[in-house]
Amino acid sequence: MYQSILRALTALPHRGAATPEGSEAARLLQDYLANLGADVRTEPFQTPKTYVTIIYWLMGGLLTGLALLPVTGVAIGLVLYFIVLAWRYFNWQYSFIIKFPVQHTAHNVIGRWPARRTGEGTRKVILMAHYDTAPVSLLYSPGQQTNFRTSLIISLLLMALAGVVAMLEVAGAGRPYVTYIRYGLMVYFAFQAMIGTLGYWLKGYTNGASDNATGVAAALATADRLQQLQLPDLTIEVVLTSAEEAGMIGAYYYVEAHKKEWKRNQTMVVNFDTLGAGTLTVVEQTGTLDVIRYKNEPTQLAKELVATDAFRGRAQVGRWHTADFDSVWFVRNRIPVLTLCALAADGRMPRIHQPDDTLDQVETGPVDTAVDLAEAVVERWVAGRQQISVLGK
16 A cells, blocks of 8 residues: 555655755645544654755864964864764764754644543554655765675774864864874865765755655555554654755654653654665664664564564574664653664665665565554554553453
C-alpha cells in the first residue's frame, strides 16, 4: 500500500527543507494521512535550509577568529566559541549554531489516531521518519562514506588544536612555529568547508528515494497495520520531520515541544530511515566521539525478534557512525526508541546523499521487513505493558 506515497514523493525533484518542493511534499503527506483517517496537523519551526549554512558559519567564525589573533587577543574568545559550537553540532548535541541566520520556516507533519479507550493504561507509539532530502555531498561518495567518521574526528581534534594554538599565539609562545601551524589550520578548515559543500553547489539536492521516502512509506504502512489490529489502549502518532538533513532539527523541536507530555514507561518510538537497499538493521549504537547507545525496551525486543525464524536472514543488528538519526534526541532524553535502517554488507548505506538515490534503485524488501518488525515489536511491547499492568494490580 505504500507504493503510491513512494511514487508521489519521488515524483518531486527533491524535498529540501523550507523549499517549495518541501512544502509540496508536506501537503501530499497531510492528504495521505487524512485519507488514512488520522487527525492531521503541522508544526512549524525555524531552520537553515541546509547544513551548508551551518558549515559556513562554523568554519567562517573559526577562520575569522584565527585571522584576527595577531590584531587582538580578544579573538581567542571567538575561536573558542565556534570550537564549542562545532563540537556540539558534530557530536549530535544541541548547538546554538542551528539558530544562526538565515532562518526559514519548515514543517513537521503529524497524524494521530487516539486510543479507543483512555485511562492510566493508555500507551503511545510514535512512528517517525524524515521526509526532507539532503544536498548532494562528495563526502558521502562510495569511496568516502566509510571514512566519514574518521574524517570528522580528525577535524574536531584539529579544532581543539586550533584552540591551543590560539592561546599560545596570544601568549607569544612558540613563534614563529605556532604561527605556521595557525596558517596551516586555516587552510585545512577552508578546504574542508569547500569539500563539504561543493556537491550541493554543483548538483543541488538528491531525489531522496531511499533517504528517506522509504522511511516515510514504512512509517505510514506500519500505522495502517497497527490501526487494523485495533489495540484499544494504544494511541498511534506518525511524525514526519523536516530539516533532518540540516542536523536533525525538526526532530529536535518536536521532542522539545512534547517530551513533558510523555510517560517513559508508556511511550515508545520507532524511527525509520533509509530502507532502500541492503539488509534491515536494528541500530544499537551511533555517534561520533560521543557514543550513543540504544539500550531500551523496544530495541531489546527488536534484537530478540531478529533472532527468531520470522526474521532470521531478513534483519540484523548493527551500528551506524556516519552522521546520526532523528532518534538521537529521544535517546538523549531517555525516551525508549527503536531505529531501523538498511545497510549493505560493507556497512554502508548505498547511494545516500548521491544523485542516483532515485526510485528505480530502491529495493522494497527492507521496507517490507521494517514494517513487519515494527509491527511485531509494538505488539510485544503492548502485551508486555498489559502484563505488567495486571501484575501491578
